[in-house]
Amino acid sequence: MTKVLMKGNEAVAEAAIRSGCRLYFAYPITPQSELIEYMAKMMPKVGGTFLQAESEVAAINMVYGAAGAGRRVMTSSSSPGISLKMEGISYIAGAQLPAVIINVQRGGPGLGDIQPGQSDYFQAVKGGGHGDYHLIVLAPSSVQEFADMAGEAFDLADKYRTAVMILADGMLGQMMEPVEFKPAKTAEEIEALNSQHHDWCICPNVEGPEHHHHEINSLEIDPSVLEQHVYNLYDNYATIEKNELRxxxxxxxxxxxxxxxxxxxxxxxxxxxxxxxxxxxxxxxxxxxxxxxxxxxxxxxxxxxxxxxxxxxxxxxxxxxxxxxxxxxxxxxxxxxxxxxxxxxxxxxxxxxxxxxxx
Amino acid sequence: MKAEIICAGFGGQGVLTIGKFIAKAGMAEGKHVSWLPSYGPEMRGGTANVSAVVSDEPIASPIVSYPDILVALNQPSLDKFGPTIRPGGVLVVDTGMCPHGLKRDDIQFVAAPFSSIAVEIGSMRVLNMLAIGAVIGRTNIIKYETIEEDLTAFLKAKNPDLLEQNLKAIKRGIEIGKL
Amino acid sequence: MEIIAQRPKALTKLSFTYCPGCLHGVAHRLIAEAVDELGLNDVMTGVAPVGCSVFAYKFFDFDMAQAAHGRAPAVATGIKRARPNMHVFTYQGDGDLAAIGTAEIVHAANRGEHMSVFFVNNAIYGMTGGQMAPTTLPEMKTTTSPYGRKTDDIGFPIRVSELINSLIAPYYIERVSLLTPADIIKAKKAVKKALLYNKEGRGFTFVEFISTCPTNWGIDPLKSREWAKENMLPFFKVGCLRDKGEGVE
Incomplete structure (x- = not known):
């Protein structure tokens, strides 16, 4: 595999597609525009779905739906847009759905500016959305690492049924560096990925177990049931802390x-x-x-x-x-x-x- | 070897492309490279600039504060970045676009009316190739052959006339750089 | 012994937890019957809203997703795009769909997203305790319009079906009533048509139910239907607003 000179925004998009991501929902925002544009151009070529949502809020809820249907799905944005996604991210955490979210951070607070920043650290690692939950948060420092993290993020998301955020910034998104991509997943591998969550995801009965009634849900109205659910989430987080620290x-x-x-x-x-x-x-x-x-x-x-x-x-x-x-x-x-x-x-x-x- | 370059000018002069071709050539020659543009509202016709680094060692920071080479294609860019050139560094400057020049005696000047020469060759669109040539002629950070190969692969089938024009511009730039 | 009526297969064995006289149960049953009759049970999925019908995900016996308030059309979009072989509907109330979720419903409809939307309009927020909805009638009293809805202050009720009907893409739009047995039979036809078009992949289908909320209106169930007939139906006129499939076999 030869090296290509690419912007981080484009490299991570390419790597996501190679990792079997076939659904991408997002809303334009600087400095991640090249990412959404790359997806708009490339997704149709691989038979994937690119959809420019009406808002960041809608985009993350489309991710919730597609993740609930057990497919590799991604969204991306920059700081103010990530704030808008926080409600959906909390629901994704509550419903234990695998999804990948990219934040190409800019200066804040408020509309801030469009230059590189790291001021969304608290938002990413200390919550951001409501409730007791964590995201796995990966922080790249080069275009190569940014690209590599796309595949790693999907693997982690699927393994632990959790959302994974790649916390990049405007510099990593905008700069070009040489990148070497991993080989793209084959049709068979993608087929296997699509059916890996059939025991819990939304899918036709004929594809999954005989007859099923799967619920994608973060509501537990009984406090004792909710408490146990949160304990289970934290058992999962403890395993992640033990195994995935880098x-x-x-x-x-x-x-x-x-x-x-x-x-x-x-x-x-x-x-x-x-x-x-x-x-x-x-x-x-x-x-x-x-x-x-x-x-x-x-x-x-x-x-x-x-x-x-x-x-x-x-x-x-x-x-x-x-x-x-x-x-x-x-x-x-x-x-x-x-x-x-x-x-x-x-x-x-x-x-x-x-x-x-x-x- | 490590060369830190800033290319700056008006949006539309092709300064980002200058940086990109240099970085791509560096990569093809097995070096570590990075390319970091200014972005945002500036790209809509204001001033644009790009930092490119070509190095034998991994590049820790892609941000260039004190360039070894500055390509300045308008006066505001020269005013902004001219004073930051490292002593002994190289300034490639379009004298037609920078009427006030830069007063420094500790750097090398490659000064020529590049825009007028580009029009002479056939089109303002080859201005960036002239500048790349000037950088190659003066510094040897990348080889002419590498750029030629890249351009040929990209343009030969699509637009052989444009390829000829571009190569001509680079060669002319190299001559100017060697003066 | 001949069975003349039984629980539709598309409903789970759980009993509905809705208030006495609430018509959500009727709307659920109509959808479930249509799913059974169209043989969609193995490929159906629904998206439940936030509101009284939040527990719809427990009542329908096929895959269900529960969505954040107002986001059901976006969630359904994600599901449909991810699993094109499945047929998706959202079930939403007036607060969910016509207030906090206005952007999502308008844009899903505008994309002609392949889904059905069942919109229950009872002119009030139920689950949170009877607050004013975007469809609350002028001068109607609720816990957040205790002096009646003042149209010069908060505007007029939104006629959602008409709003959706201003878009080009939607395939089928009908407003029905659940207020009398005869209305319910007509409503069933609309539900089935929406799901049939959905099954056939024709596009976006939208059914609005005029319904009641005896509990929060503070009127007994039978009288609430009379009240709705007198007050809601003149403002929200029932009928088919659009059917691109009419005459299509």
Whole structure:
């Protein structure tokens, strides 16, 4: 397979189609427009469904319907649009449906701007919608990883019957990098995917068990039944936390005087600064959570070497993942934070300056 | 080797394409590359710019703050990015579009009335190819042959005349870059 | 012994939990009978709304989805696009369809989405306790219009069938009443026609039921039907607004 130069928005769409996604419902919004446009162009060519919904609200409910029918389905948007989807996301969580949602984040709050941001971290990992639930949240830091996560997201969604969010940003959506795609699923593989949920999904009786009455539902009017349902959801989340945690450990060693924690786009820039300072003889490690839910609490704690004076968190927000890092560090060493907001992306030089001040 | 490039100009001058061809060529030559455009309302006729990085090492940050090479095709772009060129870096500038120029003595200038030359060759549409040629002529970050191969695959069957015109523009750009 | 009436196969064995005199049970039964008669039982799926009929997903004995308030047409769109071999309907009340779900119903209809919509209009919110609906009549008192619906303040009732009829795509639109046995027989024909067209893949079909809410209107069941006849039917006129299949065999 040769590499192609592609925008993140297009690469993730292509990878989703290759992963067997044949249904996509969305509403236009910058900076994810290339994603919806790619789907509009390509879905008809593979016999899939592309539908531009009347709203983000309608789009996520179309996803709820198609996921309830047991098919691989995806929607995508950017921050304000994801807010609109939150009601549907909560229902999807409650009804335990597998679905993939992409957020190409921009600056907020409100209409904000259209430049890259990371200020939807809380929304993605701490709820966003109402009720007790989690999404698996994957945070890519390159176009290649963004694309790879499409297939991983569908596999995780199907395995655990949960919604998976890919939390990207305007930079990853808009930038082009070389991408190598995994082979597309064959017709037989897609057929198998379409019938994998026949024991619970909406499907003709002739395709599933003899006669069935499947309910796609998040309503349990009896509090004791609802309580048990939520306990079951959390048993599932516990399994996910045990099995699916992912993070990158960069330049972590006993020599580290600083341990950085950064995710997504921010982590790339921190890496640049770490590399430059390494040349100057300064040892700095970095943990990059790849799943931001589940979050690598213990792994961050374990990466704090004996010479680490400080844990430094860099985000393109006012300090959101920072809270989780503080839980992980639990007072062992001071935790510092620096962020840029409103769609302004910090530069390697700025991060370098911040880190130099620590020595 | 790591070259950080900014191409900037009016929307419609093809600055995004300049970056894209350079990045694609870099990729074809086995290098790590990234291409990051400005986006949003700017693309509707205002100023547009793109950061491209071509490097032997993996690219940590695709954001270019201090370019090694700036291609500036209008005065506002030159005013904005000209001062950020790294000392010793290269400025490819369309003198016809940037009447006020840039006062620096620590960078290399590849200055020519590129827009007028493009019209001379046959069309304003080859302006971006002239600029790519100028970059190749001065810096060697990518090879002419790689771009030629890419363009040929893309255009030979579809529009051989346009292919000829484009290749001519790149070669002319290379000559200017070597001056 | 000859069986002359029995529970339709398309209903589960659960007893309806609706209030005495409520007509949801009648509407459910009409749909279930039509599903049986058209032999759709193995390929039917319904989408339940938020409102009194939220539990419809328990009462119909085929696959059912429960949708967020007003979103049933979007959910049904997702199901139909994902499983084109299945036949989908939504069952929605006036608050669900004509207030919070206005965008979803208008756009599903406008796309000519292959689904049937059964819209129960009783001019009031039932489950939440008798609040004003978009179809509440002028001067009608509800818990959120305690002095009567003031049209200069909150506007007039929405005639949803007429609204849908302004769109090009829908295939069949009819308003029926559930107020008398004779009306119910006519309503059954409309339900069956909607589901037949659905089965044949003809497009978007829409049936509006004029219904009652004795509990929240505060009128006994029989009188509530008289009230509806006198007050609702003059504003919401029954009849077929559109049938593109008329004359088609």
């Amino acid at each position: 993070y990158e450990s960069y330049n972590v060693s006993d020599d580290n005087e600083i341990l950085c924690v950064a995710w997504g786009t921010a982590s790339r820039i921190v890496k640049s600064a770490i590399n430059e300072l390494k040349v100057e003889g300064k040892s700095i490690g970095m943990i990059r959570p790849i799943t931001v839910w589940p979050f690598p609490y213990q792994e961050i704690d374990a990466a704090i070497g004996k010479n680490v004076k400080k844990v430094y968190v860099f985000e393109l927000n006012m300090g959101q993942m920072l809270d989780d890092v503080k839980i992980a560090v639990n007072g062992k060493v001071p935790v510092d934070f620096w962020g840029k907001v409103g769609g302004i992306v910090f530069t390697p030089a700025e991060i370098k300056t911040k880190l130099e001040e620590c020595f």
